[in-house]
């Protein structure tokens with residue numbers, strides 16, 4: 001496939017209408033290519049989560065164009081017949097709050113994404129277990145979410161987002177609850193996934209310790225892209 005996996009052109013999002021309208025994003029252009037890991041930073045309220053939600057097709061843009069994998073997903077209206085399927089098959093989303101299913105243990109939270117896609121349960125659990133091991137949370141595989149620490153739950157949620165090998169991975173502060181060693185493990189894994197699966201990865205972060213782990217940083221301010229910073233060599 002030619003072209004970037006994520007292509008955002010003059011994308012806008014306004015919440016509400018009239019005098020109370022909030023312009024969260026204005027004319028945002030952004031491309032993320034296969035194998036690329038891009039960081040997204042900016043002050044609180046600058047539109048980072050909104051941009052992630054638009055690319056994930058969780059919220060609907062108000063103007064502009066969004067393409068995923070070369071396919072136009074939104075331009076004036078949704079262009080794909082089944083958004084849930086698009087999200088499930090092509091997009092991995094790591095939320096700021098991990099929102100694991102409370103009635104499934106850690107490994108089944110991860111395996112569920114695969115069984116929904118038709119993978120048999122044994123294979124799904126094996127793959128889920130291997131990913132949890134890599135993320136250093138394998139010992140907690142049978143724990144229920146309410147028994148996990150914040151950092152453990154976050155790593156389980158990361159495993160869940162990656163397990164289907166999505167083309168596009170979107171992460172909202174994935175290292176916020178982690179110490180620097182574990183944050184490094186998560187970033188190394190994301191870089192490995194980008195390289196090996198040729199995924200496009202966009203990560204919202206305030207964490208300056210990991211800025212050097214990105215191919216480039218994009219900054220938002222008041223809903224607009226401020227600057228693009230190539231990583232220092």
Ligand SMILES: Nc1ncnc2c1ncn2[C@@H]1O[C@H](COP(=O)(O)OP(=O)(O)OP(=O)(O)O)[C@@H](O)[C@H]1O
Nearest residue numbers: 015022023024042043044045046047048049050051
């Ligand atoms: N559902 C909503 N309804 C109305 N306004 C919203 C909604 N979601 C976000 N906004 C507004 O849009 C703007 C951008 O919010 P957004 O959450 O994208 O910022 P952010 O950069 O992710 O902030 P933070 O770092 O605090 O998470 C803010 O002014 C916010 O108040």
